[in-house]
Structure formats: structure tokens, C-alpha cells
Amino acid sequence: GENVEQHPSTLSVQEGDSAVIKCTYSDSASNYFPWYKQELGKRPQLIIDIRSNVGEKKDQRIAVTLNKTAKHFSLHITETQPEDSAVYFCAARDSGTYKYIFGTGTRLKVLA
Amino acid sequence: GAVVSQHPSWVICKSGTSVKIECRSLDFQATTMFWYRQFPKQSLMLMATSNEGSKATYEQGVEKDKFLINHASLTLSTLTVTSAHPEDSSFYICSAWTSGDPYEQYFGPGTRLTVT
Numbered sequence: 001g002e003n004v005e006q007h008p009s010t011l012s013v014q015e016g017d018s019a020v021i022k023c024t025y026s027d028s029a030s031n032y033f034p035w036y037k038q039e040l041g042k043r044p045q046l047i048i049d050i051r052s053n054v055g056e057k058k059d060q061r062i063a064v065t066l067n068k069t070a071k072h073f074s075l076h077i078t079e080t081q082p083e084d085s086a087v088y089f090c091a092a093r094d095s096g097t098y099k100y101i102f103g104t105g106t107r108l109k110v111l112a
Numbered sequence: 113g114a115v116v117s118q119h120p121s122w123v124i125c126k127s128g129t130s131v132k133i134e135c136r137s138l139d140f141q142a143t144t145m146f147w148y149r150q151f152p153k154q155s156l157m158l159m160a161t162s163n164e165g166s167k168a169t170y171e172q173g174v175e176k177d178k179f180l181i182n183h184a185s186l187t188l189s190t191l192t193v194t195s196a197h198p199e200d201s202s203f204y205i206c207s208a209w210t211s212g213d214p215y216e217q218y219f220g221p222g223t224r225l226t227v228t
Contacts, residue, residue, distance in 0.1 A: 032215045043205060043219040044156065051215070089155060098144060098209060100217060102156045 002027040004092050006103030013080050014111050021106045023090035024072040032093035033073045034100070035064060037086045044089060048075070080110045115139055116208050118220035125196055125227055133191045133223045135206030141186035142208035146217060147179075150203040162189050196227045 003026040013019050025033075031052040036044035050057045050064045050073065057064050061080075066073040077084055090103040115138040125131050135145055144163050148156040160181050162168040168181035180192040189208075193200055203224055207217040 034216070041203075041222070041224070043221045045219075046216065049215070093215065097161065099146070099158060099161060100207075101158070104155050 002030060002092055002094055002099075002101040004090060004101050004103045006090050006106060008106060009104065010107045010109070012109045012111060015080060015082060017080055019075075019077045019080050019084070019108055019110075021075045021088055021090070021108075022072060023074070023092075023103045024070075025092040025101075026071065027092070027094065028068075028071065029095045030092040031095040033064070033066060034091050034093070035062075035075050036089045036091065038089060038105075039086050047088075077108075080108075082110050082112050084108060085110045114216075114218045116142075116206065116218045116220040118204075118206055118223050120223060121221060122224040123226070125225070127197055127227055128195055130192055130194045131196055131225060133193075133204055133206075133225075135189045135191070135208070135220050137187045137208040137210075137218070140208075140210050140218075142189075143186070143211045144209045145183060145189040146207045146209070147181060147189075147191050148205045148207070150205060150222075152203075156205060159191075193225065196225070198227045201225055201227045 006023045034049040037047045038044045061078045063076040088106045091100040117136045119134045147159045150156045159174045160168045160170045162181045162183040164183045164186050170176045183189040205222040206220045209217050
């Protein structure tokens, strides 16, 4: 089955700097890759997603890139702000079962 | 649109009792609902996939007799934790998927279960 690895597990950046989180997946049949932000005790919130037929997608300060050949995708946050501090999860969706397999999460701290 | 609710938001129960958690899609019909469990500082682990009117499909290692899932309608799925033990204490989150939007899953707010 699908396996998703995520790095780093923790990331501290200064306010205004960029943050990059990387994920790799194992199943080449996966065709959808969402990124979630989760605050303590809350539901995951979709912040950006990318489909397998696209290499890059941007939404204001957030961007995601996908390399299908290498089976990895990355989240880029620019001009980070303290409110970006949270846990971020990547996921890969199996094209046959529609299941999401989540990465292990990255705890991002933006230092003011 | 695409709102998913869960009830209760938190529950405390005694060891050996059963607890039922409801997951509802409020403004759309959910073809499929997924149940996840999340332990503190860990990722979301898929427990089972539930389709309306059919038996749930459980992930490897998840006891189907302990975690009973019923998907009686296109807007409601329930998870019953039977004979709960302290190690079942966790954050349980459901999500709903509709064939009308075949990519995104919509997450419920989660249920914090504490077994004493």
C-alpha cells in the first residue's frame, strides 16, 4: 500500500523567512496530494492541493510543487507569520480506493 | 457548503463501556465516509472506509469487532467503540467524500474520547 514520508518533523523559522516541507510517496497510482494545517484539538484544514497532472500550484504565500518521476511533493510558505505556526500534514490519495494516507506531520514554529 | 459535523465533540467514559460517535454531512450526500484516529502529537491514521449501505472496510490492525461502523444513510455514519479501554483514548475524526467532488475529503471537527 501507499506510504508517505514527511520531513522535517519540526521546523523553526524567523518571521518573514520561508519554510519548506517535503513529502515522498511510494505508490505511483496516487493522483491527488493535499496539504493540511492542523491547530491543537482542531480538525485538519486544507490549505492547498495539487493533482497529478500539474507540476506546481500557488495561492498567495503558499505553493506546492510535485515531481511525479521522483514521487515527491513539497509545501513552500513564504513571508511566514506567527499565525502560520501549526502542524502541517501532507497526504496522498490512492486513485483506486480514494483513501488518503497522511505523512507524519511537521510542527512549524514561526518566531516573532 | 461541504460541512461535516461530529457529535459529541468530547466524551469521557468508564473502562468497559461503549461509546457512539456520529458523523454527519450537513449539506451534501456523502458517497463515502472515512474514520481516522489521532493520538497526541501523531498523524491521522485511517481506521476504516465506510460506504452507505455496505459493510465498512477496515485497515490492517484495526479490530472490526471493537470499532463498529454503521453507514445507514448518505448523510450519517456512526463509529461505536465497544468495551472501551484507556488505550482507546484518542481524537477520532471523520471525513466525508462525495463523487460530485472526487478529490477533496471534508473533515469533521473531531471527537475527543477519554476512557477512565
